[in-house]
Amino acid sequence: MSTPATYAGEAPARTVEPHKRIQRTYWQAARRRLLHDPVSMGCLGILSVIIAAAILAPWITPHEPYTSSIVNRLKPVLTPGFVLGTDELGRDMFTRLVYGGRISLLMGLLPILVATLAGSILGIVAGYFGGKTNMVIMRVADVFFAFPSVLLAVGLAGALGAGVFNVLISLSLVFIPPITRVAEAATTQIRAQDFVEAARATGASAPRIIVGHVLTNVASPILTYASSLIGLSIVLASGLSFLGLGISPPLADWGLMLNTLRQSIFLAPVNAVLPGVMILVASVCFNLLSDGLRTAMDVKP
């Protein structure tokens, strides 16, 4: 707080240099806190490298991801020419891991994006309008909540059949209910506050109040919660691929690579577990980053 003026008889206020007295908005302060957290920044760095590698895959990989070579099957890690060895068909592991990141990350991130949009809309509508609307939306969400997440994803993807698009649909459906619940809880809380009542009293329409007053206040709990689901989403997406429900060979993501290399675990155990290291690193980094985000945004879990 800055004191605008000193009153007579009072000790002069501690003078602060004008440029140090910058009033930060909530979002600026949150960003500042995040940028000063070494763990979050480390994770962000690792993730940037993985994502950049996935985008730039054709230019940074030394081999073709799909040409197999019988003579080069299951070369161990650090073989000259094949930094991370080769897989069961003699394809370069490094190249395939980089290419696999494209699909794995996409299948992990897109469902969260879709679910955050859909879940926020449903949750805010349910929380703001209350009554019957709330009951219908939340009871349906409760039903989907009644399934363990892996089971629901497997059931939906299993019924829809294999394919990247079907995995995206299934995972989005898995993540919509929890996000809806968080959005609904946050909105119900905000809606009871006086400033919303004041806005309504001045004649603001529902869409205007939602966009102008509710959304800004529920954004941080929703975003931190959604970001905490990214790691799980990547693990689940790769898990579905691992079960053969995702992308079909010769294309590959980390889950499918784990699946096909599993047969070779007795011959080349190190190669067989490498794709999982990528899943682990991506998932841990997203979770730690989300943890940092929660602290920076000062959202209580």
Next chain:
Amino acid sequence: MLWYVLRRLAYVLPILLGVSIVCFSLLHLAPGDPLTAVMPEFASDQVIEQIKRSYGFDKPVPVQYLLWLFNVLSGDLGLSQVANRPVLDEIVPAMVNTFQLAAFGIGLSLLGGIGLGLLAGYTRRLVTDRAITTTAIIGVSVPHYWVGLVLIAILAVTLGLLPAMGKAPPSGGFGLNDIRHMILPGVTLALIPTGIIARSVRATVIDVRKQEFVQTLQANGLPPRRTFLHVIKNASPTVLAIIGIQLGHLVGGSILVETVFAWPGTGYLLNNAIAYRDIPVLQGTILVLATFFVMLNFLVDLAQPFLDPRMTRQ
């Protein structure tokens, strides 16, 4: 108390109904005609009509649902399209195996999760706390099916200490060999619940210890061992709820781990159902597992008032 039970029941029944609707629609979500698998290749229209009628597919969908629900409630989950046996006969033995493994896994994660959580909750801001919290975060982010592969690679392939896959052949009783086969999949299954239980035990214990009654107890000269019992008792309802959910996830999420270890449980059944597109088995297994999950949470809710009588008050 009776009022509380009725209220919980009024909440659970619609959910079970909803779960059954979702499971029923899985059959209709599947692309293509659900009957293509049983239809003869060059069936005439008349034969097609007849088969449709015998499966009840000539009726409107809501009627189909009610008929299906009635069958399910009387224990008929349909026929497996691959094995041509009742789905229930496939599920029951698989369920037994899954529960056996799940019991072992949840036992491990209770030991680990509660122990680590208490340790972290009592050593707040110390190195142990930080180490345990970080491990718990990694524990929940780890792809557990991959950990299974790593464990196989190290303990079974490289060191040759434990069997890599499958269940011990039946030997008439439950012996050492059965346990040896359960260790790797059990540890793998326990991993995520251990992380989550540890995290919630830590948070709850820290929360309870901040409350005033703990201070009062300490001020009254109660030895730490006795205050500890009070903290445990107050933390138990929250922890019990988490454990219930985790057990459900353990059973429901066993598909990946059972596939890795070729454990003949529901996960293995599901995996085969997906591979052969045997939708009735898929549908039946998911229905049974989801019902189990809902009922488990219901039972946890019923157990709560015994730990915290305030729960029954509205």
